[in-house]
Amino acid sequence: MDDLMVLTEEEVRYFLALLSWEPSGEDDEDEDEDDDIQEKSRMPVVPAGQFMFLVLGAKGCGKTSILERFCHGSSAKEVEDDESLDSDEQERAYRHSMKIEDQTYIFNALELPSQHLSNEERLKQAVRITEAAVIVYDVRSRASFGLASEIHNRVNNLVGGERMYGLVLLASNSDCEDEEREVSWAEGNKLARSFNIQCTFAETSAKTGENIDEMFTQLGKEALKLRWLNRQRREQIEQISIDTHQCSIELSPLKRVARWRSWARPWFQRRAAERKTSAPY
Template sequence: MENKEIEIKIGIFGSGGIGKSTITIRFLKDIFVEDYDPTITDIYIKKNDLNDKKIKFIILDTALQEEHYDPFPNYVRETNIFVLIYSITYKESFEEIKYFDERIKRILDIEDKDYPKILIGNKSDLTMKREVSIKEGKELAKKLNCKFIETSAKTGENINQLFYETILLEIERLKTIEEENLNQKKKKKKNKKGKCFLM
């Protein structure tokens, strides 16, 4: 795996106006964009080298749902690593994370299983406007069984850490797939050996 390029398909999910696009642009260009159209869906690509690994980030920045068309299921199916984002200054966006989680599970048809994700509380620089505590964020992450980070697209706080965590999640995901494939092969071999034929 060391010499191969690791391609990470990241989906950014959350309510409108919470800074999904500004987080992505901060990571890609290290700039802060104050105003961004929340109705635009974009796909961004960035290549990085991390130690002996070549990383290719494919970031799907999801938009608000369009009238008469719901692209959400397609967004989910095109994603391997899920970034669930809320704004610490907007309690409703925090409460909607559960809705996004449940809907993702339904689309992936994994009601009782887990999927690779990370919970992000954005706009950590706006402490005076905080509506969601760090404790609440940690408690939700525990329920979702994922890591929790607070970020600020404005200051750049923890933005690189967020995307570093997606690398770890992707490596773990690939490892799980490899182990599952190996177990499947072992079962097939065992079944073949166990068969007997009557002449």
């Protein structure tokens, strides 16, 4: 008996209460919800789709800083310290997840160095594998502003009439001092409105993050819309091709001649009747 654990009367009542306790339905639901939340947090998010964007602009215009800010959320000081990256002309690829209307999409961006702009085949390949382009210029550099217009012309010629292509014109370093600015907001907006490809315009700052997330989200929405329009366009072209093929099968050479005669006979008959009435007696 000495080895047995002796419980006081209060402890006995406590353990009996524990043994007789049954959880209520509400407690079960709360526990189930907690389990579901934990389970969902452990499950990987399956993206609804991916975007392929092209980022172009003059050397040192701020392309890299804008992408670093959007994809990595760099702070103002980090972006300022990394501005030297923009002068290091290298081809870079960026990947970032973004949400559009509660759906997760993967953002893929290809930053093309300015020296590749003169390489027609390289630029053509980049446009072919992407569905939209972001053209960047620096508000402190009129030269980069002029190059933005030239870039649009090249992209527009490569896209042609084959498909609808998205376009955004971004002005970087909007937070600069007034005396540093060489290109006004009105000039940038006017340039975007003059483009043959429908273009959205905004001034941005990689240091403050102004308009960066908003513009890329807007570009994603525009890309989804263009996908739908391009799909509709392809379906229409395919239907026209099918109808044309069926028509060519139905109208064999002999049938074409017969149909031509049926169309032309009334005209010849009318001409013959006119000759008879106009013939001198």
